[in-house]
Amino acid sequence: MSELFVLPLNESEYLVYAPLRGAALIANAALVRFLQSPNAGEGTSDISAEVLAWLRKAGIVGGAAERAPATRLTGPPRPRVVTLLLTSACNLRCAYCYAASGDAPATFMGAETARRAIDFVAANAAEAGASSFEVNYHGAGEPTQHWVRLQESHLYAEDVAQAKGLRLRSSVTTNGVLNDAQRAWIAAHLDGATVSFDGLPEMQDVNRRRASGGGSSEAVLTTLRAFDRAGFRYSIRMTATAESLARLPQSVAFICRRFRPHAIQVEPLYRMGRGRDRVSAETAAFVEAFRAARRTSGKAARLLRFSGARLGTVTNRFCGVANDNFCVSPGGNISACYEVADERQPWAERFFYGRPAATGPGYDFDERVYTGLRAQTVERREYCRGCFAKWQCAGDCFRKSLDADATEFAGAGRCEIIRELTKDQLLEKIAGSGGVWWKGAPRRTGLEGPDGPEANAT
Ligand code: SF4
Ligand code: SF4
Structure with missing residues (x-):
């Protein structure tokens, strides 16, 4: 049946x-x-x-x-993908920053910390007979603010890859406020980037201001132009606030007219960090703005994404949290979530599951914590049981669900957005297949490593 x-x-x-x-x-x-x-x-x-x-x-x-998709992880984590959270420092002071970057003294990753993690994932890849391993750079702050470590660790990873006969894959999530040398280096050395950018310059400048004062749009526009000139592959990550929703269609049209991103992901702001007291954008107005933005052009319809609505995928995990996501904090400890990058953050005890080994290379893992994280799959979520989007959304973000009790979360605005946009996708597929029925070939995914839908959240 x-x-x-x-x-x-x-x-x-x-x-x-x-x-x-x-x-x-x-x-x-x-x-x-x-x-x-x-x-x-x-x-x-x-x-x-x-x-x-x-x-x-x-x-x-x-x-x-x-x-149904199933989880088959056993034994201690053996990741082949590492996300280095290089620093909590940032050159911007975004009004809604989930990490409230800049509010506390900045921390920076040391060289040995990065090397240990790279050695670990490369060794795991070699042992598994894989052809590659992956090193990605991400927030808590802006990874390019620890530029020396970014370049040096990448060079080190290249040497390790060569010595082991493996291919290195690498990407960065950045706010795009870079100098020319950084733009050129990224385009020449990395496989891809996610650039946080809110579209129309006035929307960007009101919410994403420089730490030194002033808007950031000019610098990001220069970055996008440089990436396009270099034929570099990048995606754009937009944040929508309750106030900016009305202009989301113009912002998306602006990007589509001028640039060549691989995808544009838009998410309502997270009400955490500096966004904690902002008005929610997880509303019906978001759904309408998203639909209107898709209608602005064929390109917009093709590129625009929302993390929880992903027809074409069948999975039981929203992100890599349930799949041994391996994020290294500036202090060298292992978190499963990009947004829990500091050992003193709320919920840290639920996400930090490893630390450098007491003796020798590698890590000591906390079995109780990683086993608990691996269990964060949609079939374990009571409130998702009757939801038609459950094998696509897969229970949404575990980190966010912790801030809400189960009943509230089940009816939360994000669920409504996910269901509406998934329904849109279904109706579009049916319309494109003659108007009565549609049969697809959904990609079953284990979401290996940190490629969850919000891997690029900044
Ligand atoms: S109930 Fe909400 S979180 Fe659960 S699968 Fe449906 S949309 Fe996702
Ligand atoms: S989706 Fe949520 S739980 Fe997963 S990495 Fe992002 S913030 Fe963390």
């Missing part, structure tokens, strides 16, 4: 969705009644042979047994 969800569209039509089959169709009430009956899939007098054949072709009934 399929896991089937039925969503009313209007008085006479329903959207029927079988997420594990990657199949959906538009049905009337009689067809819905049949599909919800215990003998759906069998030839019965309730339905003609012709309709049954059509349901089989659409992938809604029959075929191979459904298989």
Whole structure:
């Protein structure tokens, strides 16, 4: 029997969705009644042979047994991807910074800390017979503010890769306020970047101001132009505030007209850090602004993303938190979450699961903590059980769920956004396949390493 969800569209039509089959169709009430009956899939007098054949072709009934995504991690973590959280220092003072960067004295990663982590993931890759390992640079602050360590650790990783006959992959998440030498170096040495940028210069400048005062848009625009000239692959990460939502379509159109990003991800601001007391943007207005932004051009429709709405993927994990995400804090300890980069932060005890080994290379891991994190999959979340988006959203961000009790989280604005945008994607797929049914081939993913949808959140 399929896991089937039925969503009313209007008085006479329903959207029927079988997420594990990657199949959906538009049905009337009689067809819905049949599909919800215990003998759906069998030839019965309730339905003609012709309709049954059509349901089989659409992938809604029959075929191979459904298989839910499962987690198979055992033993201590053996990551092949490391995210170095180089520093909490930042050259901006964004009004909504989740890390409140600049409010506390900055911390910086030492050379040995970076080397230990690189040695560890490279050795794991070699042992597993993999062809590559990955070194990424990310906040708590702005990683390029620890430029010496970024360059030096990358050079070290290149040497390690060469010595082991492995390929090195590397990327940075940056606010884009760089100098020319940094732009050129990044484009020449890294495989990709995520640039935090809010679109229209006036929107960027009001929320993302320099620590020294003044707006940051000019510098980021120069960075994007430099990346495009170099043919460098980058994505843009936009933050929408309640105040900026009305201009989201213009901001997205501005980016699409001028630049060539690989993707544009937009998220409502996180109400934590300096954004804690801001008005929520996790609202119906966000959904409308997102839809309007997609309508501004074919390019915008193709590039625009929201983290929880990802039709085409079937997974039980929202991000790498449940998959041994390996983020090294400036102090050298291991956190599973990019947003919990400081050992004194709230919830640190839930996310920090390792520290440099007491003797020798590698790390000592806390089995209780990493086992608890591996269990953060959607099938363990009671409030997600009846949600049609559960195998795409996969329970949303664990870090954010800790700030809300389960009931509040289940009805939270983000859930509404995820469900509305996932429904849009389904209807678009159906429309693009003739208007009645759609059958896709969803990518089953274990989200290896730190490539969760919010890996680029700054
Ligand atoms: S209930 Fe909310 S968090 Fe859970 S799967 Fe649905 S949209 Fe995601
Ligand atoms: S999605 Fe949430 S839990 Fe996962 S890394 Fe990002 S902030 Fe942390």
